[in-house]
Amino acid sequence: MMNLPKPLEDLIAEFMRYPGIGRKTAERYALFTVNRLEESSVRGFSEALVAAKARIVRCPVCGHLTETVPCPICADPHRDLSVLLVVESSKDVFAIEKSGTYRGLFHVLNGNLSPLNGIGPDELNLKSLWARVENETVKEIILATSATQEGEATAMYIRRVLKDVDVVVSRIAYGVPVGANLEYTDEVTLNRAIQNRREF
Ligand SMILES: [Zn+2]
Known part of the structure; x- marks a missing residue:
């Protein structure tokens, strides 16, 4: 398999932590993130992750x-x-x-x-x-x-x-x-x- 740039590999690895998400799906999500998503919505997503983790007890x-x-x-x-x-x-x-x-x-x-x-x-x-x-x-x-x-x-x-x-x-x-x-x-x-x- 072709080597992907490290930031993409890192993103794929993060998606693969989730239940039910294998390599193929993680690759799709990672490519979708860099190809299709606006900078602002990527930031919104990452902020939602951090906020959910910080505020939910x-x-x-x-x-x-x-x-x-x-x-x-x-x-x-x-x-x-x-x-x-x-x-x-x-x-x-x-x-x-x-x-x-x-x-x-x-x-x-x-x-x-x-x-x-x-x-x-x-x-x-x-x-x-x-x-x-x-x-x-x-x-x-x-x-x-x-x-x-x-x-x-x-x-x-x-x-x-x-x-x-x-x-x-x-x-x-x-x-x-x-x-x-x-x-x-x-x-x-x-x-x-x-x-x-x-x-x-
Ligand atoms: Zn209670």
Whole structure:
């Protein structure tokens, strides 16, 4: 393969850090950037990257990505404080919020247990979950991790830790295909999954 100028190679390498972007796509993006984009829009893009990284933080209460602390969901006085929906990532929160029918609070784990990848309980946002269960007015925990092996293992782990705590632990089940990621599940299916949760 022909050698590309170093600045182009560097740009390609940056695009390739993103999930789902291979060499070919990264090359297309890099060439598009230098051939087609205005100087000003390239600057705007780079400033948006830096600003997003600088201004978005994890909510100290629930772990959701937010610009304000606590996040708008935790700060909303109309939410049902007795239910916590435990999800893997902020993407799940955005998907469920878009459907607009869930009125409880969230807890974002920021991943799943995955011993093979070195992700144990300490790597997940779990300590604050235990604290919330103890200190807040939580009566039910809905485990909404994916129906994958890692999502199931994570749900089982949380169930085990909470076995002596006086909260109802339920698991979404109905309608979410086995092996499916929550973020790709359509809203109707997602709602049904929450409505038809079973005790766990
Ligand atoms: Zn929050």
